[in-house]
Amino acid sequence: MTELLRLDGVACIRGDRLLFEGLSLALGRGEALWLRGPNGAGKSSLIRLAAGLLRPAAGTVTRRERIALIDEAAALDPELPLRKALDFWARVDTVDGPAVTSAMDDMALASLAEVPVSMLSTGQRKRAAMARVIASSAPIWLLDEPANGMDDAAQARLVAAIAKHRANGGAVLLASHFTLGISDLAELDMGALA
Amino acid sequence: MTALIALFWRDLRRAWGSGALWLPVVFFLLVATAFPFAVGPDAPLLARTGGGMMWVAALLAALLPIDRLVRPDREAGVLDQLAVRGFADEAVAAVKIAAHAVGFGLPLLVALLPAAALLAQDATRVHTLATGLALAIPALASLAVLSAALTANLKGGSAIGGLLVLPLAVPMLIFGAGMLDPSGRGAMKLLGAASLLLTVIGPFAAGAALRGLRE
Numbered sequence: 028m029t030e031l032l033r034l035d036g037v038a039c040i041r042g043d044r045l046l047f048e049g050l051s052l053a054l055g056r057g058e059a060l061w062l063r064g065p066n067g068a069g070k071s072s073l074i075r076l077a078a079g080l081l082r083p084a085a086g087t088v089t090r091r092e093r094i095a096l097i098d099e100a101a102a103l104d105p106e107l108p109l110r111k112a113l114d115f116w117a118r119v120d121t122v123d124g125p126a127v128t129s130a131m132d133d134m135a136l137a138s139l140a141e142v143p144v145s146m147l148s149t150g151q152r153k154r155a156a157m158a159r160v161i162a163s164s165a166p167i168w169l170l171d172e173p174a175n176g177m178d179d180a181a182q183a184r185l186v187a188a189i190a191k192h193r194a195n196g197g198a199v200l201l202a203s204h205f206t207l208g209i210s211d212l213a214e215l216d217m218g219a220l221a
Numbered sequence: 222m223t224a225l226i227a228l229f230w231r232d233l234r235r236a237w238g239s240g241a242l243w244l245p246v247v248f249f250l251l252v253a254t255a256f257p258f259a260v261g262p263d264a265p266l267l268a269r270t271g272g273g274m275m276w277v278a279a280l281l282a283a284l285l286p287i288d289r290l291v292r293p294d295r296e297a298g299v300l301d302q303l304a305v306r307g308f309a310d311e312a313v314a315a316v317k318i319a320a321h322a323v324g325f326g327l328p329l330l331v332a333l334l335p336a337a338a339l340l341a342q343d344a345t346r347v348h349t350l351a352t353g354l355a356l357a358i359p360a361l362a363s364l365a366v367l368s369a370a371l372t373a374n375l376k377g378g379s380a381i382g383g384l385l386v387l388p389l390a391v392p393m394l395i396f397g398a399g400m401l402d403p404s405g406r407g408a409m410k411l412l413g414a415a416s417l418l419l420t421v422i423g424p425f426a427a428g429a430a431l432r433g434l435r436e
């Protein structure tokens with residue numbers, strides 16, 4: 028199976044604290060890995076390492092495809108209507124308008140297209156961030172607590188989007204306190220690494 | 222390239238959004254209006270000192286939006302998203318510098334005309350001022366984005382940013398004001414050289430500062 032993301036012997040130090048060391052993992056097409064563990068175990072740091080936003084203190088990170096990331100910030104211009112805010116990232120990702128429309132439909136955001144991002148609720152912003160990820164068409168998804176603030180219906184849409192992405196050959200690295208009800212997830216207990 | 226152009230237009234829209242286009246213009250004109258009240262309605266004195274005062278006002282106008290140049294993008298996660306997509310921090314910094322140069326530079330050059338009229342500047346001096354400012358604007362934008370990036374993680378960053386930029390901008394102030402002196406023929410070349418140096422260094426220095434924000 029083609030590996031999209033590989034971490035070899037990675038160590039992460041934040042401040043003076045060693046979060047983990049010697050961590051290796053690989054994600055192939057259609058695979059998903061659930062990072063679980065208590066607060067502060069290093070789930071978000073591992074996501075940022077995989078995204079290239081943090082440099083590992085040791086080891087290597089290899090990414091063979093483009094990446095899409097969700098973290099606590101939606102990265103959408105607050106003063107813009109939602110559709111225009113998503114269109115900006117579509118231009119950056121050089122994807123076309125129908126991809127944005129489809130992603131908004133996947134996350135049930137069509138009715139909010141003209142609402143300024145600043146007026147969206149926390150859950151709606153998470154859905155919007157997820158639409159940005161879907162529209163990017165990046166094969167590797169790095170999702171850090173993507174369901175925070177989402178209601179049950181939105182979580183179901185998130186799960187469906189993840190399943191569709193995997194079925195299309197994408198890979199998912201998911202940091203979350205719960206599985207979101209996805210049954211065929213490999214898991215990595217970050218708490219056991221500390 | 223398409224992505225960087227999209228980023229440029231986005232930054233420009235944000236710079237000019239919510240009436241922010243007029244902020245440096247109004248500031249510049251306010252200073253020009255207030256100056257005669259401070260020194261008195263002495264036209265020869267205004268003509269002699271007004272040019273230098275406009276250089277100081279232009280420098281301060283460049284610093285006005287420092288707080289909006291990098292901090293909101295860092296807090297909103299936009300810089301992280303750009304890094305994830307493989308954009309070099311130096312390229313992002315260069316785009317931000319270009320957008321800031323256009324965002325505050327063009328309105329400033331337009332505001333120069335009424336400000337010069339208020340300060341009894343003749344056509345020759347207005348032309349010299351416009352040439353000098355046009356030369357200096359890319360460097361002022363570089364310094365502004367650099368200081369915005371260096372202070373984006375700090376509380377009260379814009380005030381500290383001003384303190385950082387002002388000493389670095391002094392050579393341009395000296396050479397720019399020197400252009401107004403009929404005997405200062407070499408000042409324009411020195412201004413151009415200083416501006417070129419700062420404009421070239423700016424994206425690399427600001428890019429390093431943006432990278433530092435992630436650690």
